[in-house]
Amino acid sequence: MKINKSPWIHQLDHTRKSSVLSTDLDTDIAIIGAGIAGISTAFFLLKYTKYRAVIFEQGKLAHGATGHNAGQVVARFERPLYELVEEFGLEKTKKALQDLRSSWVLLDEMYTDANLSILFSRVSGVRGFSDLNQVLGTLKDLEIEHIAGLNPNKMLIQDKAPFRGLLPKAYENLFEFVSHEEILKKLETDNKDFHAVVIDQAACINSALFCQEVAGYLLKKFPDRFFIYENTHIIKTVLKQNHVLLDAGKHTVHAHKVVLCTNGFEKLDILNESGLEVDKRFHHNVIGKVGYMSGYLENLNKAGAAIAYYTKDSDPAHDDPYYYLTRRPHEMGDEKHNLVCVGGPEVAINDREEYLNDYDYPDKIPGDIDAFIKKVYDPDPNRKIDYQFTWHGLMGYTPNRVRLIGAEPKNSVLLYNLGCNGIGIIPSIFGGRKIARIIAGEKLEESIFDPRVDAKS
Ligand SMILES: Cc1cc2nc3c(=O)[nH]c(=O)nc-3n(C[C@H](O)[C@H](O)[C@H](O)COP(=O)(O)OP(=O)(O)OC[C@H]3O[C@@H](n4cnc5c(N)ncnc54)[C@H](O)[C@@H]3O)c2cc1C
Incomplete structure (x- = not known):
């Protein structure tokens, strides 16, 4: 068995001081969860409104999915368009x-305002496909991106692809033929199973x-309006007509609004004293999946990369996992190595409370990831890869993956920014x-992200 050791957590400042809630508290906006959702929500609230905000985190800052992902930034959905x-x-x-x-601009805004110098490597995001179904599904999506005015890159398909004669004429403007060598080069593989690629930002x-x-940065910039309490589990939220009470065990928090940035609904009861019951059935439908990853160091002789490999067994329309790889310089004052992270295997869990961060990493999974790496990315039979990192994280999937x-x-005192859905940064x-924007009182047009009473179950 291997332990859950993520390279991202490894790079955090382990001497950073944190505070636990030790008194009752009053604030404007309570944010539950200190992952990328909670921190981003706090950032924009503090910057664009005058409200006070407090984050409550049951564990440590950024130790949830945010500390256990692949680190790939992409502006996509994990569901066919x-x-x-x-x-x-x-x-x-x-x-x-x-x-x-x-x-992308919002991420830049956070990075610039906070005057960050941490590594942010812009790379080409390459997706490689091996069968006709994957290619047709992706072409359908490219057509939608095209209609949306996003100017997607054309798909590159190898000129001798076994399914060349089956490509519909209607999609001709969305792809072009290139040599098989070019496809394999883009995917950094010799494995001839891959026949097509799409490249995005x-x-x-x-x-x-x-x-x-x-x-x-936020703690320094807004000392009178912002604070974070860690190791502070919110057990229950009671929604009233114009305010909310949070039960933090020994202490109670009073706020005007609460924003759940919890990834899912971990160990949190929601009681709506002012109106209809908040739909428990929907809440319970946030499905937990554990995603597994392995990481190792290699020489710093290649540029950064983000590659997704749809092997013959992966069908994006049917929820089958694919393998994904990121490569970037290792950020530990060590300028000699790239860190290669590979993930793909996922296991659905029945009860989200079953998942614990410090569960060991099952033996079979590193073997599967290693076999994939050997087959596709690093086939040298004489090289035994030394994995310094093996980790897992919980993904909360909403029923419609949005x-x-x-x-x-x-009851609008409760707001959500949650549902990991595989791609969450x-x-x-x-x-x-x-x-x-919503809290500032802006009237926004309806969107697919809106919580709905009739949410698909
Ligand atoms: C293996 C894996 C690979 C991934 N790869 C990518 C990728 O390459 N690119 C990408 O965009 N996304 C990826 N994701 C998804 C991405 O990491 C998540 O969508 C994102 O980090 C979610 O952020 P979050 O803040 O919503 O959740 P989290 O980071 O999980 O934060 C939620 C926080 O809420 C806290 N919390 C929950 N309940 C309570 C409570 N009752 N009281 C107090 N605190 C509470 C939790 O402790 C946790 O810290 C991956 C995820 C995994 C697991």
Whole structure:
């Protein structure tokens, strides 16, 4: 068995001082959860409103999914766009895509305001496909991106692809043929199973370190309006008509609004004393999945990379995991190495409370990841890879795989910025900005991120 050891947590400042809630408290906005969603929500609230905000974190800052991901920044959904169009219509899907793309600027805004110098490597995000279904699904999505005015890059397909004759004429403007060598070069593999690639904007970041640094900046910049309490578990929230009470065990917090940035609904009861019961059935439908990753160091002789490999067994329309890899210089004052992180295997858990951060890492999974690396990325049979890091994190999937951002329809003192859904860094930041807008009183148009009374179950 291996322990849960993430390179992102490893790089945090372990001497940083934290505070536990030790008294009753009154604030304007209570934020539950200090991952990328909670920190981004605090950032935009403090910058664009005059409200006081306090974050409550049951463990340590950025030790949830934010400290256990792949560190790949992409403005995408973890669900085929054509399915979103079926569910929400083209206009709302277009707007949502544009919203996510515009969030690159929000990330830059946080980085610049906080005057950060931590590594933020912009890279090409390459997705490689090995069969016709994957290619057709992705072409359908590229067509939607095209209609949304996002100018997606054309898909590159190898000129002797076994399915070349089956590519529909209607998509001809969305792809072009290149040599197989070029496809394999882009995917940094010799494995001839891959026949097509799409390249988008991407970046690699340690999102936990990013949260630590932005939190430090906010604490300094807004000493009278902001604080973070760690090791402070909120057990229950009681929603009243114009305010909310949070039960933090020995202490009670009174706030005007509460924003759940909890990834899902971990160990938190919500009682709506002012109106209809907040839909427990929906809350329980946030499904927990544990994602596993391994990481190792290699020589610093390649540029940064973010590559997703859809092998023959991965079907994005049917929720099958694919392998993904990020490569970036290792940020430990060691300028001689790249850190390669690879993930893919996921295990659904029945009861989200089953998951514990310090669970060991099961034996089979590093073997599966190693076999993938040997087959696709690093086939040298004489090289035994020494994995310095093996880690796992909890992903909370909403039933329709769209992040939930906005006010609870049954009582607007409760707001959400949650639902990890596999790709969560950019959506969390977008969610933070949107929550600040809602709290500032802006009237926003309807969107696919809105919490709905009739949420799909
Ligand atoms: C293996 C893996 C790989 C991933 N790879 C990527 C990737 O490459 N790119 C990408 O964009 N996304 C990726 N993700 C998803 C991304 O990491 C998450 O979507 C994002 O970090 C979620 O941030 P968050 O703040 O919503 O949740 P979290 O970081 O989980 O933060 C939620 C916090 O809420 C706290 N909390 C919960 N309940 C309570 C309570 N009752 N009281 C007090 N505190 C509470 C938790 O302790 C936790 O710290 C990956 C996730 C995993 C697990």
